[in-house]
Amino acid sequence: MRASLIALFLIFTAAAHAFEAPRSMATGTSGLLTRALGRMCHGFDLASDTLPCNPAFIAFKREGTLRANLFFGNNVSYTKEASDLLNERADEDTIRTLFGKQDRSEFETNLEAGYWGETWGVSVSPLRVNYGTTFRNPSLPEISLFASQEESLRGQIGTYLGNDLFIGLQLRALHRKFIAKQFFLTDALANEGTGFFEPENQNVLYVEPGLLYAPEDSDWNPKAYMSLMNAGIASRASPAFPSRPQFHLGTSVAADIGLGTWGLGVDVAWDNGMETDLEPVTVGSYYEFGILRLLAHVNERSNGLGFQVSSGFFNLGLASQSTTFNDGWGEKVTDRRLYLLLGAEI
Amino acid sequence: MKTIFVMMLTLLMGVTALGKTKKELQATDWNSFEAAMQEAEREDRKTGWSYIASGALVTIGGLVGASSSADSQSKLIYGLSQGFGVAAIGYGTAKLSYGNEYNSFYDSIQGTELSLEQKNSLVSLYMENERAKREMIRKINIATHAAIGVLNLYSASREPDKDAKTALQFLAAVNFAFALSYTF
Structure with missing residues (x-):
């Protein structure tokens, strides 16, 4: 009797509440560089994703390049179910497919095309899907669910200021549809998915500047940079996406060694959530020669390793990243995921 | 999906x-063409060896990765990589042997006694x-x-x-x- 009362209490009172989205899903864009290099992608002038992480690099004079990338994690088969959930098409089958295994899962998918030109660039992403779940209490499964679908448009412009200084600015407009919820599996099944998951909508305009110092008279090509990411104005505030502008300060070097180029850098980042889940210092490195680029990064909560193979038009890559994040109940969880990239470039 | x-x-x-x-070579006369070709030949040698080395690494890595991976999408990437790797070895070998698209013309002119x-x-x-x-x-x-x-x-x-x-x-x-x- 007592156990039944406790169970009923849990069901009717603990129901659902919102929580903050995992940081990797709430910030920036999805791409091979951001997974393999982590925050160190702000310090290298690497042509991989459609536009540079640090908009100051757009100010470098270069030949215009058009890119189209499909980036996805290895649980991509659940994208349809996640999309059904976000677009209020979920039914009992959707619930069972997504949550039936009661196993922590996470994936993301990003489709993006962009033009990276001389001092300006633009990219469009008609589809970026992020999804993550954690479970607890197998006897009465409670689920922490985060799912989002974004469409975004980015524009970057940069210029040379003189004295080896470059400045850039990124404007990023996105529309986000998301669900951030904690609930009991029994509640979701009882509702057969109908009306239980009500996605929220949010429009955000980000203004993200970058500054770069890159003296040209050294074989080691040293660089020092500052950038500000995720500084934006949202159409409505949401606890799942709190305002968290993230400052970056870093330095890097890159030199011709052997048959290729080796780069090494350090990035220091901070925002107003750093005391809980952001490690400030990231060290990243890459080596590229011929058709191959090897990438890696490490900090206390995350590490990643990846490679990219490029034929000139067609490129593909694979990255493995381990991250420690909040499971929604205040517990830290460490996960390693695999991400893949297929891209075209002209 | x-x-x-x-x-x-x-x-x-x-x-x-x-x-x-x-990439288009910029030259207006024989001297500037010859200078550009000598620079291009140095680049071609470095490019050739880097493609052969990286191609070999990618091919071997792709074979190992495909056999050890259980995930179908990863197997696809590793499988495609193997093809890229072999193609890169071929391209690198061609670069070392024949250089660039202008080499045939350059070698032909160099071998003559034209003014x-x-x-x-x-x-x-x-x-x-x-x-x-x-x-x-x-x-x-x-x-x-x-x-x-x-x-x-x-x-x-x-x-x-x-x-x-x-x-x-x-x-x-x-x-x-x-x-x-x-x-x-």
């Missing part, structure tokens, strides 16, 4: 098949013909990508599945953007 994946692969194969315009004036005249005529050829290739690429974009839009207009329609519209936009890029 599977539809989007297949369409992206189709786009990528199509882009590859169309070919990319190679400097005659060599200058030949270089000037050759570069003019090369520019005309590149311009024709550029126009063909514009027309081809634009035609693919129109076809994608037509297919999207007749597609009932929303995800497939979105993917086709995206492919159309990408192809139109490719066509536009060739106008710069």
